[in-house]
Structures are given as C-alpha cells and as structure tokens.
Amino acid sequence: MSEEKKPRSGFVAVVGRTNVGKSTLVNAAVGEKVAIVTPKPQTTRNVIRGIYNDERGQIIFMDTPGLHKPRTTMNERMVRQALDSVRSVDAVLWLLDATALWQNEEERLLAALREAGRPVVMAINQIDRLKNEGLVLPLIAELSKKAPGWEIYPMSALNKADLPGLLDLLFSLLPEGEPLFPLDVYTDQMERQLVAEIVREQLFARTREEVPHCAGVVVESFSEPKEEGGKVVIHCSILVERDSQKPIIIGRQGQNLKAIGVAARKEIQRLLGCAAELRLFVKVSPNWRDNPQILREMGMG
Ligand SMILES: Nc1nc2c(ncn2[C@@H]2O[C@H](COP(=O)(O)OP(=O)(O)OP(=O)(O)O)[C@@H](O)[C@H]2O)c(=O)[nH]1
Ligand SMILES: [Mg+2]
Structure with a gap:
C-alpha cells in the first residue's frame, strides 16, 4: 500500500539584482498578475506575496x-526589505541574469545568504537571451564554484516549460505542513495597493529616464459603487519630486496622463470585475523618497 504523501508548504523569498526577472517569474508561477513588470530596473518597491497551490502543497513566493545601489531613503528601504526577507523564509530562490551573471550585488547577496543559512536555489534566468545553448554550462560551472552545494537551475521566466522543474526543486526544500493561506487567495495585497501598482506600471511605460523612478502613486480615495452595476470611483495622486517632471507626466494637452489613465482603468476594471472611474492628479512633493511618512503610507515604513 502506498503511503499518502503529506503536503508541503512554506515561504520562498525570490531575490536577486534589479531587473533579472523576479516579478515575471512569480507571476508565471502563480498564474496571475501579482506584481508589475517593466523593462526598467527598480520596478518592485515592496515585498509582494504571490501564492501557488497544487496537490503537493503551497508555495508562498515573496517577490522582493x-x-x-541605493541613492534615496526609499531605495535603501527597498534593498533592506530584500535582504531581510531571506532570514524568515523556508527557502530562497535567487535569480541571476544569464547575460550578466555576477556583479557587486551578487557578491553582497552571496554573503547575506550564507549568513541566513536557508536552502537556496540559484536560477540562471533569461537563458533565451544567450546566443547559443553551449553558453549555459560555463555559467553553471561558474556558479557551482561560487556557492558549492546549492541547487542551480537554468531557465527562462518566459518559457512555461521551465516552470515545473523549478517548482519540483522548491517543493523539495519546503517543510511538511498544511497550506498557510486559503486556496482561493493568490496575493496578500489589498485592492488599493494593486490599483496603485497598476497606475505605477503605466507611469513606467509612458515616461522616460529618471521620471518613473522619481514618481510614486498614492490612492487617496476608493469608493464602492452606490448601486448594483455602479462604478467604483478612485482618486490617485501621482507624486513627483520636481516641477519640471509634472509636464512630462501630463504631456501636451494632458495627452500622456490621459493615456496612463485609460490603460490603467482598463486593467483596474478587469481586476475588480466592475466599471471604474479613475481620476489622476499629479502633485509635486520635493524629496518624497526621503520622507519617512510618505514612505510609510506607501507601505515602505
Ligand atoms: N528575454 C527574457 N526577458 C525576461 C525574462 N524574465 C524577465 N524578462 C524581462 O525582463 C524585464 C524585467 O523583468 P521584471 O520581472 O520586472 O524584473 P525584476 O527582477 O522583478 O525587476 P525589479 O523589480 O526592478 O527588481 C521585463 O522586461 C521582463 O519582460 C526572461 O527569462 N527572458
Ligand atoms: Mg520586480
């Protein structure tokens, strides 16, 4: 008689240098858009939980x-959150970029992970961007020298076929236990936070250079529909640091802000499953990224 397998459940911190594909991977694993993704670095600003379930158990991914290199209080807190996350989890998924494997950040993370002492899977992501497959083996060899004994998994977060093998590895590192979150929950974020992130994603998509990095989004009000079939009305402030950034976001005759609003509203409606009205206001708030009170409001306290 075969013995019934006990479920495994636990927390997996997803860490790595900025822009290596952490949020892309968490979204792919969870099968829902948990975290926003952009081609620009420093997109994710908070630890975001994304929850995966199957018959083997539950993995709570912590996208970080x-x-x-931090230059503002906000960025210092971003890096601190990521480094702190590895201490309290059951396993760590460290994503590296196949096209730029090892830099200062990797050196720092290696030291932090050794100290944390949790089991680590080093996933070499973006292998689809390598010129040929023959380039993968030398990368594996390089990593196995840096961190002997840790699992190494070459993959592309854009390739669904690479996911099952990674999930197998992660489940093997988790303790036995019942799921910690209800099975129909895929993230711990509140609707307000999801809305702010959707607006921020459109800001990243429609502004250039330092502007999206200097901008933050706060949901000022969120009112439920008054009657059946009514609209959710959401007011958001977009904070920028300097007067000169305001017209860049607003655009000529308000066209850019309008486009941000239209694209974000579509996605918000999909998320909430009802009609939404989205009002965006751009405010200048000098050095908000060094303002502890504003950072706390944005969940970076
Ligand atoms: N070609 C390719 N592109 C990828 C892969 N994984 C992620 N990307 C792209 O890389 C960019 C950055 O992805 P993100 O998921 O936002 O990266 P991140 O590590 O979460 O970035 P931060 O939140 O800024 O730390 C996006 O344009 C993704 O589409 C991959 O495996 N292959
Ligand atoms: Mg991210």
Missing part, C-alpha cells in the same frame, strides 16, 4: 525589490 531588486538589489541595486
């Missing part, structure tokens, strides 16, 4: 801000 990418490591980078």
